[in-house]
Amino acid sequence: MAFRLESRIPSGPLEQKWENAKRDMKLVSPANRRKYSILVVGSGLAGASAAATLGELGYNVKCFCYQDSPRRAHSIAAQGGINAAKNYQNDGDSVYRLFYDTIKGGDFRAREANVYRLAEVSVNIIDQCVAQGVPFAREYGGTLANRSFGGAQVSRTFYARGQTGQQLLLGAYQALQRQVDAGRVKMFARHEMLDLVVVDGRARGIVTRNLVTGAIDCHVADAVILATGGYGNVFYLSTNAKGCNATAIWRAYKRGAGFGNPCFTQIHPTCIPQSGDYQSKLTLMSESLRNDGRIWVPKKKGDTRHPNDIPEEERDYYLERMYPAYGNLCPRDIASRAAKVMCDQGYGVGPGGRGVYLDFREAIQRLGRNTIEERYGNLFEMYERITGEDPYTVPMRIYPAVHYTMGGLWVDYHLMSTIPGLFVLGEANFSDHGANRLGASALMQGLADGYFIIPYTMGHFLAQVKPGGLDESHPEFRAARQAVEERTKKLLSIRGKKTVDDFHRELGRIMWEYCGMARNASGLKHALQRIPELREEFWQNVNVPGSGDEMNQSLEKAGRVADFLELGELMCLDALEREESCGGHFREEHQTEDGEAKRDDERFCHVAVWEFAGEGKPPVRNVEPLNFEFVHLAQRSYK
Amino acid sequence: MKIILNIWRQKNASSPGRMVRYELDNVNEHMSFLEMLDVLNEELTRKGEDPVAFEHDCREGICGCCGFMINGIPHGPERGTTVCQLHMRHFQDGDELWLEPFRAKAFPIIKDLMVDRSAFDRIISAGGYISINTGSAPEANSIPVKKQCADRAMDAAACIGCGACVAACPNASASLFVSAKIAHLGLLPQGEPERDRRALRMVLKMTEEGFGYCTNTGECEAICPKGVKIENIAMMHRDFTRAVALFREEAKVGGTG
Numbered sequence A: 001m002a003f004r005l006e007s008r009i010p011s012g013p014l015e016q017k018w019e020n021a022k023r024d025m026k027l028v029s030p031a032n033r034r035k036y037s038i039l040v041v042g043s044g045l046a047g048a049s050a051a052a053t054l055g056e057l058g059y060n061v062k063c064f065c066y067q068d069s070p071r072r073a074h075s076i077a078a079q080g081g082i083n084a085a086k087n088y089q090n091d092g093d094s095v096y097r098l099f100y101d102t103i104k105g106g107d108f109r110a111r112e113a114n115v116y117r118l119a120e121v122s123v124n125i126i127d128q129c130v131a132q133g134v135p136f137a138r139e140y141g142g143t144l145a146n147r148s149f150g151g152a153q154v155s156r157t158f159y160a161r162g163q164t165g166q167q168l169l170l171g172a173y174q175a176l177q178r179q180v181d182a183g184r185v186k187m188f189a190r191h192e193m194l195d196l197v198v199v200d201g202r203a204r205g206i207v208t209r210n211l212v213t214g215a216i217d218c219h220v221a222d223a224v225i226l227a228t229g230g231y232g233n234v235f236y237l238s239t240n241a242k243g244c245n246a247t248a249i250w251r252a253y254k255r256g257a258g259f260g261n262p263c264f265t266q267i268h269p270t271c272i273p274q275s276g277d278y279q280s281k282l283t284l285m286s287e288s289l290r291n292d293g294r295i296w297v298p299k300k301k302g303d304t305r306h307p308n309d310i311p312e313e314e315r316d317y318y319l320e321r322m323y324p325a326y327g328n329l330c331p332r333d334i335a336s337r338a339a340k341v342m343c344d345q346g347y348g349v350g351p352g353g354r355g356v357y358l359d360f361r362e363a364i365q366r367l368g369r370n371t372i373e374e375r376y377g378n379l380f381e382m383y384e385r386i387t388g389e390d391p392y393t394v395p396m397r398i399y400p401a402v403h404y405t406m407g408g409l410w411v412d413y414h415l416m417s418t419i420p421g422l423f424v425l426g427e428a429n430f431s432d433h434g435a436n437r438l439g440a441s442a443l444m445q446g447l448a449d450g451y452f453i454i455p456y457t458m459g460h461f462l463a464q465v466k467p468g469g470l471d472e473s474h475p476e477f478r479a480a481r482q483a484v485e486e487r488t489k490k491l492l493s494i495r496g497k498k499t500v501d502d503f504h505r506e507l508g509r510i511m512w513e514y515c516g517m518a519r520n521a522s523g524l525k526h527a528l529q530r531i532p533e534l535r536e537e538f539w540q541n542v543n544v545p546g547s548g549d550e551m552n553q554s555l556e557k558a559g560r561v562a563d564f565l566e567l568g569e570l571m572c573l574d575a576l577e578r579e580e581s582c583g584g585h586f587r588e589e590h591q592t593e594d595g596e597a598k599r600d601d602e603r604f605c606h607v608a609v610w611e612f613a614g615e616g617k618p619p620v621r622n623v624e625p626l627n628f629e630f631v632h633l634a635q636r637s638y639k
Numbered sequence B: 001m002k003i004i005l006n007i008w009r010q011k012n013a014s015s016p017g018r019m020v021r022y023e024l025d026n027v028n029e030h031m032s033f034l035e036m037l038d039v040l041n042e043e044l045t046r047k048g049e050d051p052v053a054f055e056h057d058c059r060e061g062i063c064g065c066c067g068f069m070i071n072g073i074p075h076g077p078e079r080g081t082t083v084c085q086l087h088m089r090h091f092q093d094g095d096e097l098w099l100e101p102f103r104a105k106a107f108p109i110i111k112d113l114m115v116d117r118s119a120f121d122r123i124i125s126a127g128g129y130i131s132i133n134t135g136s137a138p139e140a141n142s143i144p145v146k147k148q149c150a151d152r153a154m155d156a157a158a159c160i161g162c163g164a165c166v167a168a169c170p171n172a173s174a175s176l177f178v179s180a181k182i183a184h185l186g187l188l189p190q191g192e193p194e195r196d197r198r199a200l201r202m203v204l205k206m207t208e209e210g211f212g213y214c215t216n217t218g219e220c221e222a223i224c225p226k227g228v229k230i231e232n233i234a235m236m237h238r239d240f241t242r243a244v245a246l247f248r249e250e251a252k253v254g255g256t257g
C-alpha cells in the first residue's frame, strides 16, 4: 500500500504561506486544553521547547528522555552558534537570504515553504532566548554580537562562547522545569521509548522501559511527538553522544511512519582524527574555527616535516585555491570531500595520512593571541586535552567525521508524519536541510519546531479529535507491551560470544566504507549483502549480560544496535536508488568534470519516502516531488 | 601501560557494595579514562561478568553525565576536567586507582558508579528560570546588556550540573551549583524581577533535598571542571538574605535557610 503524501503546503505567495496557514488553523479553547494529553519523547532543543510551550498553553504533557536529566540531551554539545535573519550587522541579510542560503546549501532537496517559514521565525527565536536569560555574546554597547558560518556571506550567527547549544538548551530546560513546577509537564527521565502504539490509524501512545528498574510501561495520549535527535551513531564513530539512537523513529517507521531520505548524512569537515581502535567517539572542532583558521596540506606528497618547518610557499591552502569566493567557509559537504580527496591523493598528514591542518598562525599574528583565546579558548583547550598538542603553536590536525543526519521521519508542513497524531521535530525529522545542512541551522530548526510551529499545528490537530476514550488495557497497547517484553527476553537469552560493541563497530566500518563521504553502486550492493549477514549473526551470537529487571546498560545498547542494524540497510538502499549526487550524498558515478556533485533534477528532484512493508519484505520507495516555484534550480557554486 | 583499578561494585540501591580489584595490562596513553573502562567492560562481558555501570553520554565534557571519584577526587587528579576528558597520559605505568561513586545523602547510589542527581532538577524547578512564556518576548536588542554582565553570567552559566561540587564538599552542600544559577540569572537585567524569589526558593529547596550548608571550605571551586567560582556563593547569600527580609511569610513556611 503506497503512502498518500500530502505535504499540506499552504497556498499563496512564499512570504504569506505561514500567515495563511495560521489564519486557517483550528483552535482548542483554553478551558479544553487540559483535557488533551500529549507525549513528548526527547528533551533536546526540539523536545524541551515543545514540552515547555505546550505546557504553558495548558495541555497535559508528559516528557521523556533516556538521560538522568532533561538538561543532558545531546543539543547540549552544540558549540558554534544559531542562525537568525536579524540583520543586526547591516550586511545585507534578510529572511529571504537566509531562506535562499539554506535551500542552496541543501542542494535544492528541501521544501521551499518549510525553509521559508524557518527563516521567518528565526528572528523570534533569538528574542525568546534572550528573554529567558541565554547569555549570548555581546558588544560593548550592550547589543548582541554575531559571527559568520559556512555557506553564508553575511554574519548572522548568534553564539554564547563555544557553548551555544548548552546555553540554548539550559534556557529551554529551565522553561520546561518551570512547567514541571506548575504541574503541567510530568518529566520521565531515564525512560527509553521502545515502541509506538497506533490505534485505529492514529498514534495514541508509547511503550517505555524505566532504565533504573527495568519496568515496561504504557503511556496513553491524544498525540505523540518524537524529538529524539539524529541517527549518526549508525556509523559507530560520530560526533554524537554515546546514547544517541534511532530506536524511537525506527520503531515508529515499523508502525507506519514514512522515512524520508535516510541516506542524507552530514560528514563534518573539522573533527579530531581517530587515534586508535579503542576510540569510542569523535570530537568536533566547531566550524566557527574556519572563520580564522586556514586549512592546508603540504604541496609535497607524504611530507613528514613538522608543520612549522614547512614554508609558506610549500603549503597548499586548497579550499582557498578551489573555492576563492567562499574559501575556508564553503559548505561542509564540500570541505569534507575536499579533505578526503587530498588525503586519498597522498597529501594527508598525521597517522595513516588521514588528516589536514587547520592553522591559526596567521590569525594570531593579525589579531593577537588574546582575541583568538576569547573567540575559541574552550575549543583550543578541548583540542589540547584530547591530543596533547597546543594549537596556539602547532596547527590542529583535523579530519571529517559523521555529524548530523538530514534524513529522518517524513513530515508534512504541520510536522506530522504519515501516521495521524504522530509529530516529529528537530533532527529526528527529515527536515528543512535538504541534502546538506548549513552550520548553526540545526539549533534554529529545533527551536523553531518546538517554540513556534508545533503549538499551532498541534492545536489544529487536537481541535479535530475528541480527547481520551482509551486506556492501556486496549489490545493494541497490550500487544505492543508484550512485543517489547519478548524482544528484551530474546536479547538476554542469546548469550553468544561477541559483545554489542563488536557488532556496532563492524556495522560502523561497513557504513563508513560504503555509505560515507563517497558512495558507488557496487560498494552499496556489497553493504546490502553484508549488513543482513551481520544482523543475522547479531541475533545468534551477541552476548548481553545481566537481566531485564534492573539497570542494564548492555541491554540498552543492544536494543539500539539491533535497530541500527536495520536502519543501516535502509540507508544503503536509499543511497543506491538515488542515482545522482546532491549535497552530502556523493555518488562517484555522478560528478562534474571537476569532481563536484552532479544533481539529476529530471529524475531526483524529490524526497524519497520509505515505507515499511513487513518483516523480511523489501520496503517501498514513495516519492514526494519537490516543486520550486520561487527559486531557480541552479548548479551550486561556491567558487 | 598497566593500571590497577579498585572499583566500587554495588548491584542496586538496596544491596551492600564492595571494592573489587581489576588489572588492565594494555592501557594506551591516548585513551580517555572512560575508554579504558570500556575496554574493561568488554573484557568482563566476554567473561560473562556484569560490566561496571557508569554514567556518560557526550564524552566531550559538556553534558555533565559523567563523574565519579578517582582516589578521592571527583573527576580525578587533573584540574578543570571531567572524567570523560581525562586522558591516560596523565597516569603512570603501574598506578593503582580507587574508583567510587559520588557520595552524598542527596545523591543515592543507583548502581556501581552511578548516583541519582535528580535533586538538581527539583532545585531548578523551584525557581531556576525566568518566567517568560513563549511568544511574549520583546525584540532582543531592546534589552541592552553590559558586556561585563553577559560575560560574568556566562561564566556562571557554564555549570554542567555534574555534581562534583557536592561530592567534594565536606558538608555535601550544593551551594556552588545553586549559586551558579542564581548568579547567571541575577546578573542579567532579564532576571532581575524574580531575583529575590528565585534565591529564596532555590536555597530552601536545596536544604529540603538534604544538601548541607556552605562553610567556605572552597573544595567545590577547586574541583569544578568548568571553573565556576565560589564568588557566586557570596552573591547567593546576599540575595537570599535580602529575600528572607522581603518574603517573610514564604521563608517561614519553607523552614530556615
Ligand SMILES: Cc1cc2nc3c(=O)[nH]c(=O)nc-3n(C[C@H](O)[C@H](O)[C@H](O)COP(=O)(O)OP(=O)(O)OC[C@H]3O[C@@H](n4cnc5c(N)ncnc54)[C@H](O)[C@@H]3O)c2cc1C
Residues within 6 Å of the ligand: A041, A042, A043, A044, A045, A046, A047, A064, A065, A066, A067, A070, A072, A073, A074, A075, A076, A077, A078, A079, A080, A081, A082, A164, A165, A191, A192, A193, A194, A227, A228, A229, A230, A239, A240, A241, A244, A245, A247, A248, A284, A403, A404, A425, A426, A427, A428, A439, A440, A441, A442, A443, A444, A446
Ligand atoms: C558536537 C556537535 C556540535 C553541534 N554544533 C551545532 C551548532 O553549533 N549549531 C547548530 O545549529 N547545530 C549544531 N549541532 C547539531 C545540533 O546540536 C543537533 O542537531 C540538535 O541539537 C538536535 O536537537 P534535537 O532536539 O533534535 O535532539 P537531541 O538534542 O539529540 O535530543 C534528543 C532527545 O531525545 C531523547 N531520546 C532519544 N531517544 C530516545 C528514546 N528512545 N526514548 C526516550 N528518549 C529518547 C534524548 O534523551 C534527548 O533528550 C551540533 C551537533 C553536534 C553533535
Ligand code: FES
Residues within 6 Å of the ligand: B055, B056, B057, B058, B059, B060, B061, B062, B063, B064, B065, B066, B067, B082, B083, B084, B085
Ligand atoms: S560524558 Fe558528558 S560531560 Fe562527561
